[in-house]
Amino acid sequence: xxxxxxxxxxxxxxxxxxxxxxxxxxxxxxxxxxxxxxxxxxxxxxxxxxxxxxxxxxxxxxxxxxxxxxxxxxxxxxxxxxxxxxxxxxxxxxxxxxxxxxxxxxxxxxxxxxxxxxxxxxxxxxxxxxxxxxxxxxxxxxxxxxxxxxxxxxxxxxxxxxxxxxxxxxxxxxxxxxxxxxxxxxxxxxxxxxxxxxxxxxxxxxx
Numbered sequence: 001x002x003x004x005x006x007x008x009x010x011x012x013x014x015x016x017x018x019x020x021x022x023x024x025x026x027x028x029x030x031x032x033x034x035x036x037x038x039x040x041x042x043x044x045x046x047x048x049x050x051x052x053x054x055x056x057x058x059x060x061x062x063x064x065x066x067x068x069x070x071x072x073x074x075x076x077x078x079x080x081x082x083x084x085x086x087x088x089x090x091x092x093x094x095x096x097x098x099x100x101x102x103x104x105x106x107x108x109x110x111x112x113x114x115x116x117x118x119x120x121x122x123x124x125x126x127x128x129x130x131x132x133x134x135x136x137x138x139x140x141x142x143x144x145x146x147x148x149x150x151x152x153x154x155x156x157x158x159x160x161x162x163x164x165x166x167x168x169x170x171x172x173x174x175x176x177x178x179x180x181x182x183x184x185x186x187x188x189x190x191x192x193x194x195x196x197x198x199x200x201x202x203x204x205x206x207x
Contacts, residue, residue, distance in 0.1 A: 008123045012093060016086045023082040027075035034068050097125045105132060113140045142191075149187045156180045 034040065043064045050056040097119045107115040113136050119129035159177060 009094065009125065012090075012123070016090060019086055020079075020083060023079050027079055030075060031068075031072055034071065040064055040068070093121070094125070097121060097129070101125075101129060101132060108132070108136050108139070113143070145187070145191055149184070149191050152180070152184045152187055156184050 044061075047056055047061040047064070051058070051061045101117050101119060104115045104117045115136065116133050117129040119125055121129075156177075159180060
């Protein structure tokens with residue numbers, strides 16, 4: 001699953017807020033201009049005069065205000081549409097990748113190291129995704145090294161037990177045993193270095 005984008009999270013949030021702010025400002029400006037326009041005042045004054053002369057009904061007098069009200073309702077609908085679009089973009093570019101990484105992290109914590117995030121947004125989410133994938137890869141390497149050490153240790157132990165059952169060891173058997181012990185010691189040293197590289201949790205860390 002790939003999520004692609006090219007902006008940082010901070011820039012994305014600024015763009016979203018600017019979109020909503022611009023839509024709200026546009027609607028507010030349009031409403032203020034309509035309610036404070038000279039044309040509206042002249043039309044209302046003319047309607048009141050015609051109403052006084054009996055040329056217009058009460059409903060017809062306030063038709064300009066009704067038009068402004070309907071326009072305001074339409075503008076509110078535009079703002080709501082912009083908000084829905086922005087929320088959809090937010091979910092698509094931020095929430096979905098985060099949810100995917102949470103699911104992959106849970107799978108890794110349960111022992112499934114074959115999972116990868118595959119988030120390529122080009123921002124902080126991509127960096128977090130790479131960190132999770134690197135962690136999974138490092139864990140796999142440690143487990144493979146540990147498995148190799150266990151296999152080597154088991155082989156050396158088995159050979160040692162077989163040789164102990166014999167009264168004497170031939171030079172060839174002694175050399176083979178020595179090589180296996182050297183290899184096992186090297187693998188144990190490497191595993192120890194890998195383990196020492198990590199900072200492990202301890203009770204003292206919480207103090």
